[in-house]
Amino acid sequence: MNHKEYLEAVNKLNDWARAYYTDDTPMASDDEYDALYHKVAEFESQNPNLKVIFSPTNRVGGEILEQFEKLAHKARMWSMEDIFSDDELLAWIERGDKRSQRFFVEPKFDGASLNLTYENGVLISAATRGDGSIGEDVTSNARVISSVPLQIPYSGLIEIRGEVVITKSDFEKINANRAKDGQNLLANPRNAAAGSLRQLDSSITKSRRLKFYPWGVGANELKFSTHSDMMDFVRSLGFLRDDFVRVCNSIDEIRQAYDELLSLRDEKPIMMDGMVVRVNSLSKCDELGFTVKFPKFMVAYKFPAIQKSAKLIDVALQVGRTGVVTPVGVLDGVEIDGAFVRNVTLHNFDEIERLGLMKGDMVCVIRSGDVIPKITDVYKARRDGQEVAISRPCKCPECGSELLDEGAFIKCQNLNCKARVVSSIIYFASKKCMNIDGLGDAIIELLYKNGKISSIIDIYRLDSSSFDGLEGFKSKKIENTLNAIKASQRPPLHRFITSLGIEHIGEVAAKKIATVYPNKWLDLSMDELLNLDGFGEAMALSYLEFMRVNHIKVVELLEYITPIIDEINTTQNIFSGKTVVITGTLSRPRDEIKAELESFGAKVSGSVSSKSDFVLSGESSGSKYQKALSLGIKIIDEIEYERLKNES
Template identity: 50%
Template sequence: MDSQNYSQAIDTLNKMAYHYYVLDSPIASDAEYDALYHKLKAYEDAHPDSILPSSPTQRVGDVPLSEFSKNSHLKRMWSLDDVFGSAELEEWLNRIYKTHPHATFTCSPKFDGASLNLLYEGGLLQSATTRGNGIEGELVTQNARTIFSIPLQIPYTEQIEIRGEVLIAKDDFESLNAQRLVDNLPLFANPRNAAAGSLRQLDSKITAKRPLRFMPWGVGAIHTQIQSFYEILKSLESFGFASMPFLWHCKNKSEILDAYHTLLDARESYPLMLDGMVVMIDEIPLQEQLGWTIKSPRFACAYKFPAVEKTSIIKDIVFQVGRTGVITPVAELEPVEIEGAMITRATLHNFSEIAKKDIRIGDTVIIIRSGDVIPKIISSIHALRDGSQVRIQPPTLCPECAQELLVEEILIKCQNLSCPARVKESLVHFASKKALNIDGLGEKIVYELFDKGLVRGILDLYKLKEEDLLNLEGWKQKRAQNLLNSIKNTYGIELWRLINAFGIEHIGEGASKKLAKNFGTRVFSVSEKEILSIDGFGEEMARSLCEFNHTNAELIATMLHIITPTIPQQHSVMDSPLMGKNVVITGTLSAPREHFVEILEGLGARVSSSVSSKTDYLLCGENAGSKLAKAQNLGVQILSEGDLQNYLKT
């Protein structure tokens, strides 16, 4: 084989693989593929400096990793808001039509797998990153290269992020579990878990043995003049990706519902797991105008399938106390399998629901579970009662601390801030990955430390000594020292983590980051008015934060003194020429949109998603579209990145 034959062999093998793995229509036998593959491999062994990146040999698993590196997405991967039923869909559509009455929609399947973001530059696959928190995820490039339906090279040389779902087909899942049973290995709960677990193997040779598929569903960063999301998705097929099934361009609610019911009818027979349909505004400029909330885009939603229903019998009711004191009734059930998971418990939400549905201990009940949603009971089957059923009585005393409970309209709450259950759950949250990330301080350890009297609150964590831990059963010096070092590592941690760790109602990770960026440590003394000036913050969030600050002033001051968190670079907001100004962002900038939103809000500006007569400035990058034209017509001042940098220096 010479160099010319080598290139031809690569093209032939890739074509064979494409027909086999993507089109499911083989054009060669396994023996023919293997024979050509071994000839190509022999050439590469003799000419290692001539190996092309598109060669199928580059799909073989690499050296095992010790851990995954983190990698940032060029453009954020958002989660979608869910809608259930045609009434909720109509409500969502009406919000769109209120400002954009001529909008059309791209409808596509919502696959139930593990999301993956592929970055191509110069036509070559550069990286593959899991969704993670939407801003950054785990770098799993070695593993992604082993998946034959992910092209190593595409006929598009501009930088592009292609997003999709890593999946295992239902039949492949059954075969995989059957083999694991023979090998005496733990079984996967369902195809989604199997796909996610396979993608996150530190040894990519294991990933290579799993029957993974990649199904594209969108793009992130992209340089294109195409203004239709539907056309962008269709173009991915020409790059060598699997053709997306059930893809529609819908002009109204009626067409969307027709598409949904077509997909729903195919749910059981389709070889891949589906859990709904994505509905997205097709026009890219309209997407940009509508923008995003803190958590999700305003221009798309997930129209979910009805949850899978099963029946079981309620054996007993237990009352769980959350960190905010809310008492949640939980039913203990006769075990029942739903979508590959064995369900033994289901939430009953609150006592108003129990009374309305007349649910009793001993009832045969209908349970639903959709994807990762906690199983819940939707009704009891009264016709099957035999008289032995017992009514569920709401507790009057806290099941943990025996204090009298506060009965509100719907909720029953324990008001005792020292309630063991509240304290333990608060500590678990405080140490969690998206809070202070104290390695080695999971739920089990928190409960042990609390039950032994070593920790009664957040501050006690910083008083722990090695001898305290060594007195516990099973604790050795290394384990004790590791935990103490993890606690010590919280010194100087980012401010947003401390805000999130406090577990303030309605203030999650995204809100904590925005608050830290905008106010620094002044976040613990800001007014409701100041909070409401931040894009995406509502009255409930502002009220909740202010109430927490007032009630816990002493605890906050002590924690700030102990941890001295890292504070984002603050600018002189009051002196900023952008203070209180309305700014819209458009075009391609040198960093993700979120980066510039944080800078602008740090300068006191309010960032909006659409240009109007109230817009003061338009921050404009390359390839700006309709927003620039509208801003110029309205006389809005245009800012470049350079202009923004000058504001930062003032």
């Protein structure tokens, strides 16, 4: 076999694999495939420098990684807003003037999101969603998934996004084999898919029978006008295609599609927890843009929760990082929607009293997709007198300290309580906070148990000797962990504020504080906090109280951490201090123009009102344009916008 014959053989093997795994129309027998595969492998062993990256021999697996490196997405991977009813669907359609739009719908498979990057027709990288901007590099694992093409007939740069899943039947086979081998059973197909994608040994990933279904693209050079046409093209490149994909022209057609898909819930080979609904027009998607968390042009219309009966055998108590003691219901165990449920949230003791719940009760439990299982009803008519009342605790289950009973919330006030300390450290190091790779829950528990850390600040006092005697820590893992800790010392300011674990202050609130008060976030007043959009008295009081009690600790932490503040160089012009609404299709992406206006000190609003100063209008402007006319708001086009922004 010469080099030309080798390349032809590689392409033939990939064509055969695509026909077998993706199209379900085999083009060759197993013996024929194996014989050609052997010739390719033999050529590569004799000519390692000529081996191509898209060779099917790269699907063998067996590569062992110390841990996953970080990999930035070229375009952000967004999560979706959930809706649960026709009323919420109608409300979503009415937001952003979507009534005249066509909608693309498809199943929302329950798996793990994956971003594949192709360049010059070759798969060059694969990453998990991560925090949306940066994921984990799982390229070696993606290459062993049979339905992920190593080579595609398209030379442009493209990020292809989709869901990695395990079919119900394959999941059952995997668990049957694990049971025979005396291994713990996997919880459900969704968790199994996510865990399989993140195996350090790619041969384990290969054995898990994963499948990849594309649902979108990130960075790309495509010129399609609709999402449906774009996905038809993507799926033509050699990816799996589900048979339930369609374009709807009205809300009635969306409802009809939803009902039809829901009726197929049990028949579908892959678990799904709803239906994705998105605006089909890509220019309209650009116009609608994004909120802080979600795209405005797509939602997940979730299926109703599945209900099952189970027996409540006990109530466990968990202490969170703020000291709140949360009751957790312990069930005798019930399978719901592919997951074996033993624990359910009870929220707080007021909820227990509202339900009239007792230990030993038969209860109604619901679970929907990734929603935490919960009790919705108590079958009191089935009581036999053996039930036991659930009493409110007086002592902390972890440290034994007296608890403060505030009604709905019961709190441990002991700042040195192990549960509070460990929970706060875990939260601090988590992905959505400081994102310290290598410091997961189990590692933090281990370090705490062995006296290596007793507070958040101790993370930054760790050195290589701190890991002496700890099981599983080899020199490379120690080096990687310490490097990750060092890398976290210059986080964006909003991430640092989020990581402090202030009650009611999540990522969105932290971003507002960091954006508006980047230089005085540590010493804010009540009025300053209440001036922030969306801040109420409870949020402001929580922030103030935390900073009052923990001021010294935060200052000490800042000796090790230097948060990065995004410098905003505001250019003064006619838009400074004005409220601007953008509508229609423009020559530049809407987010780009919005960022530019904000750099001028303008506020960009999503709706027209009497307080609006300008409406920047592009092609196909709709109701916002008409409303601006009726209110007498100044309407400008892009030409006038460019002229005005350059005037001082």
